[in-house]
Amino acid sequence: MTYEPVIGIETHVELTTESKMFCGCAVGFGAPPNTNVCPVCLGLPGALPVVNGRAVEFAMAIGLALNCSIAHQSVFSRKNYFYPDMPKNYQISQYDEPLCIGGYLDVQTGSETRRIGITRVHMEEDTGKSIHVGEGGRISAASHSLIDFNRAGVPLMEVVSEPDIRSAEEARAFVAELRGAVLRLGVSDAKLEEGSMRFDANVSLRPKGTEPFGTKVEVKNMNSLRSLQRALEHEIDRQAALLEAGDSVLQETRHWDEAAGTTLGMRSKEEAFDYRYFPEPDLVPVEVDDAWRDRVGEAIPELPAQARARYLEMGLDPTAAGLISRDVAFGAVFEDAVAAGGVSQTVANWLTGEVTALLRRSETPLASSPIDGAALAELSGMVDAGRLSASAAKDVLAGVVAGEGNPAEVARARDLVQVSDIAALEPIIDEVLAGNEEAVGKLRRGDDKVIGFLIGQVMRASGGKADPAVVRGIIKDRVS
Amino acid sequence: MTDLADLTVTGAAAGLRAGEFSSVDLLEAVHRRAAMTEANLHAYLSIDRDGAARAAVGADSAFKSNTDLGLLQGIPVALKDNMVTRGLETTCSSKILAGYLPPYDGTAVSRLREGGAVIFGKTNLDEFAMGSSTENSAYGPSRNPWDPERVPGGSSGGSAAAVAAGSALVGFGSDTGGSIRQPAALCGIVGMKPTYGLVSRYGLIAFASSLDQIGPLTRTVEDSVAALEVVGGYDPADSTSYPGDVPDYRAGLESGVAGLRVGVVSELNGEGIDPEVQAGVDQCIAGLEQAGASIVELSLPSIEYALSAYYLIAPAECSANLARFDGVRYGLRRRGETVEEMMSTTRADGFGPEVIRRILLGTYALSAGYYDAFYGQAQRVRTLIIQDFQAAYEQADVLVSPTSPTTAFQLGDRTQDPLSMYLSDVCTIPSNMSGDPAISVPIGLDGAGLPIGFQVMAPALGEPLMFRVAAEVERQAGFEARATHATSEVVT
Amino acid sequence: MAYYYHCRLMPVDIDIGKVARLARLALSEDELNRYRQQCEVVLEHAARVQALPTDGVTGTSHPLPRTNAFRDDIVTECLDREEVLAQAPERDGDYFLVPRILDEQ
Known part of the structure; x- marks a missing residue:
């Protein structure tokens, strides 16, 4: 039987406020x-x-960015459970009256875009951190734990998706898209490795083409996009194997073990799930009127999904549109370059190709490199005008990154401007033709393939600066 | 000359300003009194000799430089030991907080310090303010200065006993279901619970957050006003603090009650009230009528359910509020193989039976499947109680009743029957449910020579009206009797 | 008020062991039995609230209606670590120390 995965994702994002959720630390x-x-x-x-x-x-901005409606009144509750790094042994969180309700996020995988529903966005506080001592830091084998409460009370926002996700790849794309949105809003640094963005997934399988949900398993402890995808692929396979074998899936929480590449069931006690929520009597309701909501909404910048849609309209292919829209700096350079006269797809190709490679090598972020929209427009313009060969353009770009000046300056300084002046080229070409009579003969007899060889000889003789198109024209003139 | 320890706040404040005596003199008098009474009454858990001495010297030097910090400047003050004091042991009368030295002052405490008050010591209470007799203290009960065989009431019994006995000129307590008013009534002093939100709860160790309120225990209504003026007012550190300006509490103190409508709540008078108590209250109501008030009999049907709702809401909130006492960051820790075991043994050993009972009650009332029938329903009943009060205040300016159904009872009388103890608060709980202010004023003694308290309730922020009626009650009652054990030698 | 003793009571049956575990209270069987009986008596009286019709009534969490009590996002002074850790029942250097944690939440 073919099974269809049904996946919902809960994402926790630490907000980059100056101070904590409920105090001035x-x-x-x-x-x-x-x-x-x-x-x-x-x-x-x-x-x-x-x-x-x-x-x-901040939470409202995320809700609005995810197309949620903002509750006129929302309420904090106490979520009661004992855990040593949770100082009050209850977490202040929003429960039945969250701040943001019912939105969506458009997610692109490959060239397909799907709309993933957002159930809610709510505010809560983070816990402290436990360090498990002994036996390699594994909780189960530790002799004792040490607690640091610095993180306790850091503002957290939880985004809960609808179970609309249908593959591990799509789950990954969803989180990447959400991360891009959060970064664009500037409300979190969303660093997966530092845990300022964390996610859990609820996974179930159902026979393809059926409606009812299967038994869901909560998968935790994925700390990168890659591990999210791997964990879900593994969990989907595990559940499929169980169902194939006629077994049932146990409703439980499973931990992703990155090193082992498997999910492991966690011991849990029945009453651990009785959180005894009740309205937090130490806090009063949050009331958001239309004016406040609109003020926050107006300050929201264009989000990756919106930028991507716009880039597609500008004629970019989906891959380039996806790549450029995901990063604020790339988007800005791209748009500046187009505004400065660059051809959109050409500029995009430069950005996603050579520029990305160069920056990666030099470990420089785009924003702090000398490459800007004007430079990119100029460079691609020089190529299009035949003043730079493709390979010379790469050298020029390297020079720009190295801070040697704008593309024209670099091309001049490095002596890379193509020679397309016929008078300057003719002596070189004549010399090459004189030295390759056999090839010239073949060309005369109609064997066009040898012209490439001859152009190459001219290019070499000119030190790479000859404009191949011009050279081709002159050779054809001479031979015919 | 009167012993300085027997002065009112208002009287002492005048004497200090007139240079008749110093704050150091006042402090010495209170020390002498405490030395006489403490062995018998056990009002205090700790007395801060050094801190009080420094504060008294500081207050005196401020007076010398003509700095007036307010009416509590230089006045010895007793604080219920659930008010957090920096560097001064704060136990809530619980083993679980034995030796706990808070690293900060609560807002009310800061305001007292800024106002030049002399914090004399921390007073005994029912553990975590849960009780009506101060017998639920891990450090032994307090006793009533009128009869040491009897309880001082509770949970602010230590502060009430201290003020009645003269081992403080003013005390502060907290009132969740009557914990200021009931001990004030049983000890023959004035105790008031302000409107919810008028005094910051920041630094008050929570019992039931939506019901708790700090308030003063004093010898006179005017002293109550003076004390509230110092600690009251908006505090941004408490989200439930009332953000507006405080009313002028003094405005009507001398105005009498002519023309006011005084509501007698049928559910809180008569049946279930000790006849002598009711007789005293009735006489007082008659006096108010003679003074020009019109008396309105009225009914608040839903407050029959206030006690029931209270015993769901308060334990539910307390079950969460007391979860933080887990042996990790402060207080008691018992050994355990695992963290769960450590927490569970620490809590079972650290909390007394009444606290454990209420944590269990509250945990149950909030648990899955019971929430709506218990906690949820109690909150809806709370709404009905508030609506009943609002309707009553259409017909009356203030409401009156006995503060406590009985006068002080014998130690041990009610400890075996939680429900009979809970009934001590039947007249006081409704104001906590509604969040409205209420005050208990002593009006006389019963046949056994024990004080009777008269309760005046007013709508939210109706303190001026409440004080105005209370002042009239006080004038008419002319209650000047002194607790017998305030000045007598120690009985052992 | 006398009818607190006379009113019709609704029997309440508490799984006291589960409640005690939820509340992290290690109680003996005897204690559990005693607390169960006492809690049941109180709850039977408290359950009287169920007799009051409350259709369409919104519950009250706060006696004084207030909304939007916010703090500015400003960093304020923290506590001195030594003063904080001095209260810890057990510490290891700059950390609070607890026995091993069996199950993760």
């Missing part, structure tokens, strides 16, 4: 342990939370 990665703590985020007796207004705006 600084938010930041890498502070010495237990230094960014105060009575509130340490859960000291008597301390009370106060909502960071900017965190609300």
